[in-house]
Amino acid sequence: MEGVKTLLIDVDGTLIDSYPGIRASFLHALDAMGHPRPGEEVLSRIAGPPMELTMRSIGMTPEEAREGVRVYLRHYGEGSWANAEPYPGMRELLARWREKGYRVCTATSKGEHFARKSLERYGMIDSIDFLGAAEENGPRRSKESVIAYVLDSLDLRGTESDILMIGDRIHDFDGAATFGIDAVACAWGYGDAEEHAKARWTATSTRHLEDIVDEWNEQS
Template sequence: MKTIILFDLDGTLIDSTKAILESFSVAFESFNKPVPDQEKIKSLIGYPLDVMFISLGIEEEIADNFVQEYKKHYRKISCQKTILLPSAESAVKKASEFARLGIVTTKTGRYSRELLEHLNLMQYFEILIGREDVINPKPHPEPILKALEYMNVKDETCWMIGDTLLDVQSAKSANITPIALTCGYGKKEELCDSCEHIVENVFSAIEIIDEKKA
């Protein structure tokens, strides 16, 4: 019986900050709106795009217009302006030796697959659940439960690795064990208050899981 490990994407396996910030700038400029402070944008990474735009002051009824402009630009530049985080590749390869793997992200699934294929990692994952695959994104348990259902999980030990409180809350609601990373976009204080396992990077998370299974 293999362990199940689900991964978040941004701030966990990849760094697409440059592509995200540039795409937000393009979206705001397309509608002649002032571009928000970059730190404010970065603090919202992990939430769905519509939630991010609304939190940045865009009216709910027109937020989707900004999302579409964002996506149009993001798709053009995402592969060129996204890199793997240090140790991400080795972590995924190590995990694949003893576990079945999946991705659960609030990014658009289509673009996420393209990114992972570009980075030569997609072949390690059985399932990728993106924003368009669920009604309720993280912190709701639906994305995780949908991934586990697809993987036909029964009695396997399941883990969720992510860098934000959304990942931790989603995992807990789905009754699986979270590991929080401090290398991403989440606030360390919040993560420490909500999660038993806190590590610096994804490779350290895989080491914990490997030790626990033994």
């Protein structure tokens, strides 16, 4: 597939709105551990980053954060993972990208098991060429490590100018920048304008995103 352009696509906040389920399991974990609940401003930012980092950011020790993630994942797996909705138009856009000849991959901090289940539930998995995701129980947790996993698995090192990251949080854009990969911010996700400024482009709709990707393809 020499010369094929590759799209690395985040899942939570980009393809699906999974915040309701993430929030419910996060609060369950805090309550189970007797940890104080943060305010809504903090809660509104929990979707996107690796959950262990989020636990640490509210004052947990490394040991507490690991236990918090364990409790979170158990509750999430019992049903919260399905408390989500696909963003309108994204399933169809994934299919069109495949038809146009792009290599479509995910690059998500969501655990691989739940990423696959979510994409299967919303009819997106058949449009994904490679599932790049974090490990629920392993060292591949950060966005940088997930992107590196995709690059190494598909032998894409040295083709970074032919790769585009599509996401919604600063972790997506900083992770892509580590490898010299351009990024598009999706305004419908969980990031704010300050985070979006880290990306080269900001898409305000799925149609706008499709136009940006096609323009990038023509210019790169």
